[in-house]
Amino acid sequence: MSELLARHRAVMPNWLALNYNEPIEIVSGKGNRVVDAEGKSYLDFFAGILTNMIGYDVPEVREAVERQLATGVVHTSTVYLLRGQVELAEKIARLSGIPDAKVFFTNSGTEANETALLLATYARGSDQVLAMRQSYHGRSFGAISVTSNRSWKNNSLSPLNVHFLHGADRHLAAFRGMSDAAYIQACVEDLRHVLATAVAGNVAALIAEPIQGVGGFTMAPDGLFAAYKEVLDEQGILFVSDEVQTGWGRTGSAFFGIQNHGVTPDMMTFAKGLGNGFAVGGVVARGDLMDALPAVGLATFGGNPISMAAANATLDYVLDHNLQANAARTGAVIMDGLRRAAERLPVVKDVRGKGLMFAVELESPAQAARFMEETKKAGLLAGKGGLYGTVIRMAPPLTLTIDEATEGLGIIVDALEVINAEAAAQ
Known part of the structure; x- marks a missing residue:
């Protein structure tokens, strides 16, 4: 070794x-x-x-991949119809609870979050984004800008104008000992103060992990994001739930982590467990947001036949075995x-x-x-x-x-x- x-x-x-x-x-x-x-x-x-x-x-996943390999088609790209991609998108759209949902597949959670940030900033005509303290959303230029953990930030340069919120930092002296209700109220008041003081005009979105992965599984108390969303909705600010680690039933109490807060977000990003080791990520979003981009787009490897075979089999296994x-x-x-x-x-x-x-x-x-x-x-x-x-x-x-x-x-x-x-x- x-x-x-x-x-x-x-x-x-x-x-x-x-x-x-x-x-x-x-x-x-x-x-x-x-x-x-x-x-x-x-x-x-x-x-x-x-x-x-x-x-x-897992036999079900292995056999699904082997069946696809046996066709000889490992890759075609999204310029052709991909049956497995459509089938998986249908399942995710249904499970998401997002109205008129559409799905775009990527290779990773980082790329999924970049896509969600693109959709939000285009829809709102703004580079201003809210994120959570202690967050992690990926290793690329835009994803690092909405990451709030110094150990994972290589520089302060950013394509976005980002402001960070409280919500997963109850260890701080200012919040220690507060009840859930009191902490939520303090965080909502801080959000309103940020919107009144730190931003100019439209804010594109809040992006948040229901449970912070790199942050050490710190989390907002259930209900905080519902309270945040009430404030966001007043100004039309979009809400993106980063479900890269919390999706597919892992929390036990909900299929997607954000559902523990009683919230249906405008978008959710996903990756990691869906492919059970095969590279797959993506965004599920309101159809009007997903369809709004004016430029032509594709994904060379996103939604490829092998990953889709693995992901369909994995998601089916999760659901079939509860x-x-x-x-x-x-x-x-x-x-x-x-x-x-x-x-x-x-x-x-x-x-x-x-x-x-x-x-x-x-x-x-x-x-x-x-x-x-x-x-x-x-x-x-x-x-x-x-x-x-x-x-x-x-x-x-x-x-x-x-x-x-x-x-x-x-x-x-x-x-x-x-x-x-x-x-x-x-």
Whole structure:
């Protein structure tokens, strides 16, 4: 492995992050487990950054891709009719709840968010956009401009005029201890103040993650975005829900994360889990917004036959097996166990999440790194995040079983006990 790591470092950029002191190469997977090049097996609680949504080597997905490969047609581009693309768009439009919805497919969440920002700024004739503090929306020029996490921003240059809102920052002294209702009221008053002071004329849109991924699974209390939308609607400001991580039933309590707020947005962006590892992203939006662009457009690889075969099979699997309910059930096992453990482990500063999207906040980045190494040693993969690098974020495949949830919880609690004992001894 050291030889492959040396080759990686020689040809890949220094900023391309690798997990673990000794990074692993994953060479096979089955169900919700993967195996590295040394033959060690891991229960996967990060799912390729929430992307292997229904696990590994799923027959329904594999066979759908193989059937498409057998036709010999891997690519045609969107200048031809693509049956799989139309079928998937029909399903997503129906599930979205957005009136007269239309869908445009891209290759990634970053590209999906760029498309949504283009639609919004064109529709409103404005480069002014609202976004949330601690947000992350991608790595491209426009997506970085609506990202509010210094660790992920390469520069301050921007094609947009962006103002950032409160809503996922209750750890701040100004909000600490507030009830949900009081916090929502304070955030809405701040939104009105921003609109009265910081912007000029039309604002194009608010873009927001229902649960912030890179932000460490911080989230607005349910109902905040409904309250925000009332204010936005007064001025015709569009609302874009970034569902790249929260879509397809992962939160357990709703099929799309924004539905936990009782809101139907003007647009939703999606990617990651929909293809179960195959590259697919996109935007579902009101038809009038989607149709309004005056220039000719296409997507060379967006909606390609292979990704569409995988995505159709994945979405059908999620729906046919009611994986949203499974996320609620197995997520509750883990969250309840983590909260019980936190009561006796001072090193745990917070436990948060919904369904199979949960996080543990520790006291320091060093403790988070220590957790990663301990759980790796015990055979569980997790991820890091949070504004200050102190959060362990986990999102297993939606196919996680109760036994696997219990097993993973045990590994997590054991690692936290080790870190807590080390902190107490210092």
